[in-house]
Amino acid sequence: MDILHQLMMGFQVAATPINLLWALIGAFVGTIVGVLPGIGPLGSMAILLSFTLKMDATTAMIFFAGIYYGAMYGGSTTSILLNIPGEAASVVTCIDGYKMAQKGRGGAALTISAVGSFVAGTLSIIGLMFAASVLADAALKFGPPEFFAIGAIGLLFLVRLSGGSLIKNVIMLLLGLALSTVGTDRLHGSARFTFGISDLGQGVEFLPVAMGLFGIAEVMLTAVEKEDMGEMIRIRMRDLLPTLAEWKRSIAPIFRGSLLGFFIGLLPGPSPVISTFVSYMAEKKISKHPEEFGEGAIEGVAGPESANNAAVGGAYVPLLALGVPFTPAMAVVVGALMLHGITPGPMMMSERPQLFWGVIASMYLGNVMLLVLNLPMVQLFAQITKVPKPILLPLITLLCLIGVYSVNSSYVDLYVLALFGILGFVLRDLGYSPAPLVLALVIGPMMETALRESLMINQGAIAPMIFRPIAGTIYLAAALGLIVPAVLTAVHRKKDPALAA
Amino acid sequence: MKERIVSLGILVFAMVYTAGAIALKVGTLAQPGAGQFPAAIAITLLAISAFHAWLTFRKTAEKEEGHSWTELAPAGIAAALVVYPILLKTLSFLLSTFIVLFALLLLLKFKTRKISFLTALVTTILSFIIFSGLLGVVVPSGVMEQFILKILELG
DSSP, X not given: OHHHHHHHHHHHHHTSHHHHHHHHHHHHHHHHHHHSSSOOXXXXXXXXXXXXXXXXXXXXXXXXXXXXXXXXXXXXXXXXXXXOOSXXXXXXXHHHHHHHHHTTOHHHHHHHHHHHHHXXXXXHHHHHHHHHHHHHHHHTTOXXXXXXXXXXXXXXXXXXXXXXXXXXXXXXXXXXXXXXXXXXXXXXXXXXXXXXXXGGGGXXXXXXXXXXXXXXXXXXXXXXXXXXXXXXXXXXXXXXXXXXXXXXXXXXXXXXXXXXXXXXXXXXXXXXXHHHHHHHHHHHHHOSOGGGTTSXXXXXXXXXXXXXXXXXXXXXXXHHHHSOOOSHHHHHHHXXXXXXXXXXXXXXXXXXXXXXXXXXXXXXXXXXXXXXXXXXXXXXXXXXXXXXXXXXHHHHHHHHHHHHHHHHOXXXXXHHHHXXXXXXXXXXXXXXXXXXXXXXXXXXXXXXXXXXXXXXXXXXXXXXXXXXXXHHHHHHHHHHHHHHHHHHHHHHHHHOHHHHO | OHHHHHHHHHHHHHHHHHHHHHHSOOBOSSSBOTTHHHHHHHHHHHHHHHHHHHHHXXXXXXXXXXXXXXXXXXXXXXXXXXXXXXXXXXXXXXXXXXXXXXXXXXXXXXXXXXXXXXXXXXXXXXXXXXXXIISXXXXXXXXXXXXXXXXXXXX
């Protein structure tokens, strides 16, 4: 009952004209970002951070939430109509979505994708509401050892789930942790790795690093990529209506995708992307017609598109309840909160209920806006992909430069942006994922403080840090989460030698 | 080759970082100093980056994957990023932003020179109005910036 009361208060906050306007702008910008290949939700959130400087913190959060789930909606449009995923979480939708469009069912695929996204988004917000409340209450009992455990295990999972080379992910994580130690030591006040540069006293700013690694590096990579755009399939308004059979086949995948997406969203790493692959594989496995997958099966669109939207809601849980971002996009949200003088954590729910519940309520409204916005304007959004690179890339570069400078009016931040932009291009070109570095940079200071405080409390003994009831449970759950899948894979490989090959 | 260069670069960074971390006060487990956490990271990073470098050198040279790092477009964007703060410090916002944007449009071959010039000019002025006029961001200003702000105030 208390939750409903709080939610009502949240709706009062979210339904103010200014918050509604920014939710709409966020959803619109997010859809465009989702449609445009290259610039993802993270890059755009980082670029637009400076726009939130004059906003109220709640409005800024509402704006960012709109961008994040708007991008998930928009990504499906180009996947279905052009066979080009607007962002990574829409790659799977290309497989059956584009096939459906080639068979004249593109409109139905778009509608199912939008409705699935809406249902999943709404369900995941309900999940977020309850999970975040419960977790935030539990987190009030957490001490430094528990926060260190969450940080350490979170980064461990991130390295495991980020995909690509494990050793490269570990190196990126350690580089991020190393960067997080630059600046004045929080406990003793001594300068570390500042080389006499006073601007580094506060540490390496997260924003220019994230914008360099994600925004600028993406611009440089896009600049060297060859354009390979397929023929766009045109959709008429009357084509948007799915048949009864298509509706029936989509209902269960939408609910399964929502459930899978939400729980995968709780994990560190690129959860929206992972959730789409898991959902697709699950749907194919339980389908009565697995042979249709890859040839235009509606379940192959409904499941993954629902999953990636539900994962967004899941990703907000650790941030809002614990103050720990588990995805790079959530790290930008932390950056925005910090700019407004707010440290996210378990106390946020009780100390700033308007912000917490306002953001959650705005997500409900934003989902309705996206449903209304996306279907009638689908052709318009698809046209955005035609914006030529020679104008788009300089504009994004300019926005990154001015955006970074505007936060602190610091020339050092501009040099950091340049350095990480160039490094990001080189490292990403060789398959190094920037996500572990960025998240380690954000979580690193919290982990270090928690570790040192834990050691001091326990007079240097490590065992009492691990074998506390809550911390011990976290380590045990993580160990099971990492070991069990590895053991199961090994057993399957032994049973089926074809898998080992 | 690119893999080897990068792995060596990371190894050199790890060495420098380790030297810096050890120079800090490490303390004891019961009384951890400012250098304890960095030292732990440094040693792990050094070991893993050395192993990674060894792996890349052990591997037989294959055909290079990925993009060329010396292509004009990314090299030009990188140069623009490095030059922009220097220009911003010396020439003020409008001129430095215009120069960098115009150069990028020419580099990426956006239509004709005339259109690139006009696009850069309009975009620069618009970005100044948005960031300085509307968002209140303090940017290095000269005569031209003051002139635009005066017009905005009159408007």
